[in-house]
Amino acid sequence: MDQAFVERTEQFLKDTFSNSPYLQAHPTDGAYRIQHSYRVANLAKYIAQQEGLDVTDAVIAGLLHDIAYCEEMPTQEAQRNHGRRSAAIARTFLEQQGLDPDRINTICYAIAIHVDDKADFTWEHTAFSNLVGDADNIDRFDAYRIYETLEYQNFSSLTLPEKQDMVNTSLERLEQLKGLPFGSPPPPLCGCSGWNITFPSTSGCKISSATAPRFSNCPQAWKNSLLFPACDGIINRLLTNEGACPYA
Numbered sequence: 001m002d003q004a005f006v007e008r009t010e011q012f013l014k015d016t017f018s019n020s021p022y023l024q025a026h027p028t029d030g031a032y033r034i035q036h037s038y039r040v041a042n043l044a045k046y047i048a049q050q051e052g053l054d055v056t057d058a059v060i061a062g063l064l065h066d067i068a069y070c071e072e073m074p075t076q077e078a079q080r081n082h083g084r085r086s087a088a089i090a091r092t093f094l095e096q097q098g099l100d101p102d103r104i105n106t107i108c109y110a111i112a113i114h115v116d117d118k119a120d121f122t123w124e125h126t127a128f129s130n131l132v133g134d135a136d137n138i139d140r141f142d143a144y145r146i147y148e149t150l151e152y153q154n155f156s157s158l159t160l161p162e163k164q165d166m167v168n169t170s171l172e173r174l175e176q177l178k179g180l181p182f183g184s185p186p187p188p189l190c191g192c193s194g195w196n197i198t199f200p201s202t203s204g205c206k207i208s209s210a211t212a213p214r215f216s217n218c219p220q221a222w223k224n225s226l227l228f229p230a231c232d233g234i235i236n237r238l239l240t241n242e243g244a245c246p247y248a
Contacts, residue, residue, distance in 0.1 A: 001045075002056045005097065009060050012093050013037060013067060020070035032148070033069045036139060040065055043135035053128050057103065061110045064090040065132045084120045087112035 014034065017023050023030035041062030048058035068085035087108040094104045105123045112119035114133040123129075139145055150156075155163065 001059070005056060006059050006063075008097070009063050009093070013063050016067055016070050016089070022072045023070060029069070032152070033066055037063050037066055039139045040132070040135045043138050044131055047131055047135060048128075051127060051131075053131060057107050057128070058131055060094075061090075061107045061132045062135055064093070064107075065111045065114055065136065080116055083115035084112045084118070087119070 017030050017034055020030070023033070041059045044058040044062035045055055047053070048055045065086055066082065067089050068082045070089075071085070073079045073082060090111055091104060091108050094107060099107075105121070106126075106128060109119055109121070109123040109125075110129050110132045112121070113125075113129060114136055117133075153166065155166065158166065
């Protein structure tokens with residue numbers, strides 16, 4: 001892995017967030033976003049190592065995948081577009097680093113499509129293209145992220161009807177995610193960090209102790225499920241101290 005390049009990227013991310021007027025006015029959002037970027041970068045590194053993909057580029061893409069949050073996103077449309085906007089910001093930085101255009105497109109494409117599988121430029125869709133979205137989804141649905149979300153929503157301070165509304169909204173969203181088509185036929189085993197999730201039937205799953213993490217072959221509906229609390233161990237190990245470069 002190109003450690004020097006990773007450290008330059010990390011500094012670019014920190015400087016961009018530190019110099020953002022929006023994040024200066026919303027320091028809690030900035031702290032969350034930098035920590036989330038670290039976690040996604042570490043997860044992307046892990047997936048790349050398991051799948052034989054470029055580890056340096058995976059870490060770079062993970063670090064920069066949400067860099068557009070240096071800007072205010074007042075509408076849902078702006079939020080949906082943040083992958084493409086992040087790719088545009090990343091592209092300028094990567095060009096300044098003198099990277100080969102194909103390599104830049106590969107990294108930026110993975111960043112651009114990580115929200116809604118859409119890019120504003122044409123590029124080959126490969127296993128690497130899915131890596132950022134997979135890492136982002138793992139972090140989104142891990143037990144730590146669930147806790148963070150509840151804390152951010154001030155869940156403990158809500159009234160009972162408000163809590164019921166929030167839970168019902170989440171359940172409705174999960175029902176929608178259940179209908180997502182599989183990206184590939186379900187493999188016999190999916191897992192991460194010592195846990196396998198098997199699919200013996202369409203109506204259930206079982207978790208067993210084993211080690212065979214193969215993320216790129218996992219069906220998309222599984223990636224977007226709430227089964228990720230079972231993978232809690234890997235996330236906890238990937239959490240790093242802010243300020244330290246965590247990719248050695």
